[in-house]
Amino acid sequence: MEELAPKVSLIYILSQSVVIRFAKGAVVPGDRMGWSSPSHDERVEQWIGRHSRGQIILACVLATFLVGYVDYLSGPRIVISVVYVVPIAIAALFAGPVPAVGLSILSILVSLVSDVALGLSINALYVPAVNGVLRLLFFLFLVFVLSRLRELQSGLEVRVEERARALALETAERQRLEQEMLEISEREQRRIGQDLHDGLCQHLTGTALASQVLAEKLDAQGRAESEAAHRIVDLVEEAISLARGMAKGLNPVELQADGLMQALEEFTATTTDLFGVTCRFECPTPVLIHSPNTATQLYRIAQEAVGNAVKHGQAKGITVTLEENEDGIRLCVSDDGRGLDKGAAGAKGMGLRIMADRARMIGGRFNVASHWPRGVELSCLIPQGPQMEAH
């Protein structure tokens, strides 16, 4: 009896650790949500996953026989029938309910056989048989619970994956829509600007000329009304200037490659004049941008960033830098203002998001950095390899 004790305790410890592992693997679907790195539960699952269902069943059957043999060795007074649970649980979790039920029956039979082998007479089998039936009921209940758990878990995993996929799709769609919105608004602004410039301004030019014709006619007749006619000419010319100014605001960047440089130079000068801040434009070497869309989006980013610095940051000095370096074309707006509030919300946060969207739209990387103790630096880098500049 003494030499059996260590064997039994060894089997007990082994079986307990295996049961705990599998129970954890089955019950904790939270790990699947991605909060923790692959734990040993997942490793167990992976290990199980590498083996076919047949192999698992075979292993469980062998384990059952092994347990039966140990049952036999441990003698009639030590009851280790609980250990039969291990292969049944494994089968229920990883091979399905039918093999698990089969194993349950098998384990009852094996334990009966071991009892018989231990010398129990066939006639005295009544008590172990009743115990066996009760145990079978318990095993079946366990199989039912574990299979159900397994089902729920895999259902949950599928649902989580579905949700995650739907969410990713939705996010992508939202980004696409935002970019499309920006593109459309930019296109529309350009179109309206173009219409103002080519349509309305020309029309007004014709009107001014017509008024001049009238004024000169009235002059020739020596009529006093000629003065009013000349005044109309002036007014219409003012209207042309106004409409041109609006067109410029809507369509700020001229189409040629150095349009952005010119536009930013003009913009910084105007900002300095209008807002009483020192807004400098730094552009060490000519930066040529051949895509009007890229140029316009960069201009809008600069415009928004400078606007933020003046309005929210109460900056006194702003520097707009446009440069080309080994990484690509870089636009940077830095100021000496109050900096960004934590979690910049509302209009300001929206502004940052739109700037980031614009940057993304033209394949750029947008970056915001707060400087201590004052100042913000916003930058947008458009990566450019040797091959991208080829045409």
Add this chain to the structure above:
Amino acid sequence: MNRKLKVLLIDDHPLVREWLTSLIDQQPDMAVCGEAEDVQSAIKVLKAASPDIAVVDLSLKDASGLELVKSIKAKWPQVGIVVLSMHDEDVYAERCIRAGARGYVMKRESTKRIITAIHEVHAGRLCVSDQMAASFAEKFVGGRAGAQSSLQDLSDRELEVFNLLGRGLGTRQIAETLNVSIKTVQAYCARIKQKLHLATATELLREAVRWHDKQSEGAGVA
């Protein structure tokens, strides 16, 4: 009495043509001899009517007015050209004058100035705004003459960079063409700016393009 000046109008906007015609016809000493809305019909009228003055809009339906100015200058050198444009003079005036125009009038101030401009150009004088004329003079005295002499100060490599800038190449392309790093090109640009007394990259580019245009014009004549 002298015969009236014959003016040809080339503008793609009908309302502008209509009233500009009225205005010109109203003058005692000039008359519109033809109108055109694009380059093709302009060439036809030029052949048929032999005008003294052509008033050209920069944005035409089928081509750039600037090209038209160049071809008028080449084929009908006796025709004085006044450019009438919606665009700002500081961007285009100089290019138009270099292309062969003798006057540049912005549409927003055209009403009173266009008649003066036609007279001036016919008399053989240049007609641009006072501001523009001052800037030309400055460039001639300080800038261009200065630049011309300082161009000699440029090293061969710097001149090469300057020339490539004028051809419309970006910093990266220049670096690739010359097989140097972008930083090196930036250093060249900084030195060129310093030597030519140019404040900004925009000025540098404009100067380079102007120099390049002048070189190629010279090459074309020779």
